[in-house]
Amino acid sequence: MYYMLKATPNSVKLFMQSGDKASATKGVDTVTAGPSTVLKALTLLDFFNERRHSIGLSDFAKLSGYNKSTTLRFLTALESKGFVEQDEKTRLYNLGPAFLRFAQLREACFPVVDAVNTIARDLNTSTGETAHVSAVSGEWLVSVGVAESQKANRVIVEPGEPCPYHATASGLAYLAFATPGFVEAALGRELEAHTSDTLTNPRLIYEKLEAVRKTGISYSSGTYEEEVLGVAAPYFGPGGRICGAAAIALPAVRATDARMVIIEESIRTAAKRLTALHGGTYPEDFPY
Amino acid sequence: MYYMLKATPNSVKLFMQSGDKASATKGVDTVTAGPSTVLKALTLLDFFNERRHSIGLSDFAKLSGYNKSTTLRFLTALESKGFVEQDEKTRLYNLGPAFLRFAQLREACFPVVDAVNTIARDLNTSTGETAHVSAVSGEWLVSVGVAESQKANRVIVEPGEPCPYHATASGLAYLAFATPGFVEAALGRELEAHTSDTLTNPRLIYEKLEAVRKTGISYSSGTYEEEVLGVAAPYFGPGGRICGAAAIALPAVRATDARMVIIEESIRTAAKRLTALHGGTYPEDFPY
DNA sequence: TACATCGGTTCAAATAATGAAACGCAAAAT
């Protein structure tokens, strides 16, 4: 008996060859890293962001690495359901109107955004600084509720803005209590250096996570934007599963010790409220 | 030379056989009714609505007609991108958080919703009745901007609510200027009778559309909800392509002739503003 | 004029989707 590795463009499978009949063995052996067609198509949407509103066919193909025909088929499928729309003139694709409907439908069913926003607002009033609450959406951690500081010099966080796991306090708070597999996936890819202080070495980040697990609070100082300090605490869903984080972002110059004490305390209570809102419980070994 | 029909479970193609080489002829001939895998997966999302927030695997399979394994694969793909999320306890699927991000991103890029809402509000103040603006999203016409009447007895339209093509004034206004193929598709399926007055016979609807094309205004009286009158006018995008409709919905008892004159006029100007907003032009043969 | 790039199309080859059957489990019915 011997093993055989069969690699296709989208998956790597380990076959166990014994006698005459090769059979794919499941479980520990089969490493199906291959995204299904559906997954690949949906991944196209991730290439949209604040800086890239409109994308052409060839750009999509380049960005994704898919063949042009494949990309086109995906896009037409997405278009027919309103997930993207094509500008008649420029032939570029934009995010489609379908999101409007589904977002409203989801809010109608699970009106968490409102509740989350009030928690963010309370967190803002008790600290005077920009507060935001983030949650996982697919593979990303995005801020869902924001309450900006009223001060002239303030940090701005856009609702819907993704929080890089490795570079933000929210991201670290999340990873510290995520499953090992998730952490590995999040830190396994190329880690973008948003500033000169961004940690891009996974080893250093693992150390940080260890510290966060001990205190239940995470910090980031200038790792996402220069001179900006982040403080965050995780909140949990049923069974102690990590859901997201409550966070404060403030200019580093205002970070006096006295203020930080208030901020940390406020974040903790906000995180507790969020955990309650989601019907969650804290994990066994959580520090508070 | 002869024709050959090749049917697969998911598509029907017409081949033109001439000589020795069979080649699928495109355009008028090839009827690719076959949804791609991606399309099928996305279709699952359409089963969510106001009354059905959570759907289980088997229900999805029944509703869609797909095999359970297939359905599960689709759902896990959708879940991994945050388009649905599975309740840990009940194992039911809900709409996911991804829509939050994309909806906000789209609004950040193309802030039409704001503008549309103000137009709806203006339409409401000039008529005193519930006004709403709809647009196509994928296959459906959904209301994107709403301004409710202040009167006690008012018609309520939810933002994001789909407007059935055959039963609402907005739907008729749209179909009247849509492509023949689109009309056929919209009226080809089973037409739900929302009230006893709903027209479910496509022939009758085609007649109505003819009338709408002449006047540029569509009406519905009690065809979507009893005792509710709808008035709508289409608005257009570049090249005279139909985009959606501006509409008023009011209790039938308030529909005096004098009021209707004002309403029609107001709707027309709202539609014109919407057409301008979308950088659109009216089709050649449009009545006004 | 030549050259590059764009969106889009084609079709045989190769892959990934499919679906019937079976499994384990829990709740409902007997």
Add this chain to the structure above:
DNA sequence: ATTTTGCGTTTCATTATTTGAACCGATGTA
């Protein structure tokens, strides 16, 4: 207590579907 029913999930051979290199015509550029 036992059987039945229905759920979500897994399996795996079959085959329908995706895939991608090459191609097309249009448009833009050196």
